[in-house]
Structure formats: structure tokens, C-alpha cells
Amino acid sequence: MSNTHQEQQAVALRQEGMSYANIMKVTGLPERKVKALTKGIVKVSPINTPLAKAVERVYTLAKRPHGIRDYELRDIMHEEYGSKWDTENGKYISSYSQNDVKYVREKVRIRAAQDDCIILFTPDWIDELAPTAGRKFLEAAANDLMTRFHAYKHQYMELHATRWKEDNEGADLAQRKQMYAVEQHLFKLAVKGFGNEPLERLLERSLVLTDLMEGTPDAVMVSVKGGNSSGEALEYYPEPRGTNPFLDFVESQGWLKEVEDRFV
Structure with missing residues (x-):
């Protein structure tokens, strides 16, 4: 190939x-x-x-x-x-x-x-009737979001910086790495699809980790790994036999459900 x-x-x-x-x-x-x-x-x-x-x-x-x-x-x-x-x-x-x-x-x-x-x-976000106004609106909104994002990031570092009592190169490096990780984690929490890991799994994994670090007595370590490590058979979905393959595809994506919910 x-x-x-x-x-x-x-x-x-x-x-x-x-x-x-x-x-x-x-x-x-x-x-x-x-x-x-x-x-x-x-x-x-x-x-x-x-x-x-x-x-x-x-x-x-x-x-x-x-x-x-x-x-x-x-x-x-x-x-x-x-x-x-x-x-x-x-x-x-x-x-x-x-x-x-x-x-x-x-x-x-x-x-x-x-x-x-x-x-x-x-791009799908374009407004055909007012493309320039639409572009400027989103650019301004993005600038506002990033301003707030950086404010939250710096506030987090003020409250939760690692090794904050130390004054050495090792602590400086740890804090720089922490700040980068904070940025990535914030984006994963706030922006759908930013990370490869599903949000529910990320939240579960973070909860388990922080509970264990806090010493929570009833914290239960659960498996949040991808894949199928339990040995159970994978779910199997037979292909639908509709008369319109494209509509089958649309339905399988959940788009029809989204539209339906708007009218319920």
C-alpha cells in the first residue's frame, strides 16, 4: 500500500x-x-x-x-x-x-x-451574511476567554503551587512544569474533545487520585484504563439493514436525537 x-x-x-x-x-x-x-x-x-x-x-x-x-x-x-x-x-x-x-x-x-x-x-462557524462581524466577535470572545483562563491559572498557582516554601532551581522547575500541566488540565476540563481521554474518565481518575492522596478511608481504586482488561466479551452491534444507509449513519451519530430533544 x-x-x-x-x-x-x-x-x-x-x-x-x-x-x-x-x-x-x-x-x-x-x-x-x-x-x-x-x-x-x-x-x-x-x-x-x-x-x-x-x-x-x-x-x-x-x-x-x-x-x-x-x-x-x-x-x-x-x-x-x-x-x-x-x-x-x-x-x-x-x-x-x-x-x-x-x-x-x-x-x-x-x-x-x-x-x-x-x-x-x-468553515462551519462562518456567518455568510456578516462574515467580518462574526469573525471579529469570535476573536474578541477568544481573547476574553484567554484572559480569564490565564487569570484562573495564576490564581491556582498562588493557592496551590507545589514546593512553594522552597527557593531553588528544583522548585522553580517543578512549578513551571506544574503551570503547564494546569493549563492542559483546565483545557481538558473546559473544552470538549481537547484531550483524547473522555471527560468522565478524567474526572473519575482525578477523584480517585486526590482521595487517595487525602487519605480518604473509603476511597476505592477503580479501573479507569482504556480497553477491555476484564476478559469480558466486547459489545457487538450488528449493522442495521435500513433502506437508507445515510440516514442509518446520521442516526448512529446521535444527530437525530439531538434534533428531537430540541422539540421535546
Whole structure:
């Protein structure tokens, strides 16, 4: 399997029907490498490949005055590249990779340059009717949040600095490391998805640790490790057999439930 962007690009271009010579020009790979990577690949009509269909659809939306929003791009990628059912988590996982997204963007930009038109890839937070005002609002809000964040960080260090009675290099180093850890922990507590560890697990692990350090008599050490160390069988979710795979995917993500809750 190819493991570089150029190699993946060479495979995709050959699938689109591009000649070896042109693939070499685009990717910069030598002929021997290109032929080895694309050996056995059957060329198909460009419009029938997931890449070509995604590029066509994305390009059409990206030409709009407000461009294509990120969720629209990813919806197209999901529809064209398909998805796989994850039996452990009970939801569909999109089959496209970040490299696929990057390459679709590149192809759309190249086509826009050839057609001499402007295309935009728009983040979902953008307000199409007042983009500048929206941007300035969020920048000001972020500045305010960071001011408060630093205030809390310094307040914590004033109240809970480690080795605060000492005046030596070792204590200074420990406090610098502590301040960095405080920053990371605050972000993990306040910002959903900042850390890889689920918030519930982080809170549980922190509670157990601080209880043990306080000498709480009834503190119980529980396992908060990831994975399945108990030997119990992993949960298995059979793939649903609905008539609309995309709606199955949406439901598996919990999005329908979120919308439903707003009207209850």
C-alpha cells in the first residue's frame, strides 16, 4: 500500500485514466515507481471514481459566493467514498481519509485556476451574511476567554503551587512544569474533545487520585484504563439493514436525537 501523498496521488490519477508520463509530471515520481504502484489497476471512466465525483460535486458548491461549508464537503466525501460499520462502537465510520479530503481540495483548486473562477472552502462557524462581524466577535470572545483562563491559572498557582516554601532551581522547575500541566488540565476540563481521554474518565481518575492522596478511608481504586482488561466479551452491534444507509449513519451519530430533544 502506498504510504506517501505522492504515491496515493499516483494511484488515484491512474484510476482516472491518466498516462504514466502525466502522472510522473504531476507527482514527481520516477517511471519505475509509478508503474510499480499502479500495476494491475484498471482504468475507469473518470466520472465513475469516488474522487472524480467528489471533485465535481465539491467544485459546483465551492463556486457559490459563500463557497462550500465544511459539513457539506464532508457529507459529499461520506456519500462518494462510502462507510464501514463499526461493530464495537455501533456506528458507521466514513471510509475516506484526511489525505482524500486534501486531494479533493487540491483538484478543485486546480480546476478553479483552469476555469479562472474563485472557489471558497468555508468553515462551519462562518456567518455568510456578516462574515467580518462574526469573525471579529469570535476573536474578541477568544481573547476574553484567554484572559480569564490565564487569570484562573495564576490564581491556582498562588493557592496551590507545589514546593512553594522552597527557593531553588528544583522548585522553580517543578512549578513551571506544574503551570503547564494546569493549563492542559483546565483545557481538558473546559473544552470538549481537547484531550483524547473522555471527560468522565478524567474526572473519575482525578477523584480517585486526590482521595487517595487525602487519605480518604473509603476511597476505592477503580479501573479507569482504556480497553477491555476484564476478559469480558466486547459489545457487538450488528449493522442495521435500513433502506437508507445515510440516514442509518446520521442516526448512529446521535444527530437525530439531538434534533428531537430540541422539540421535546
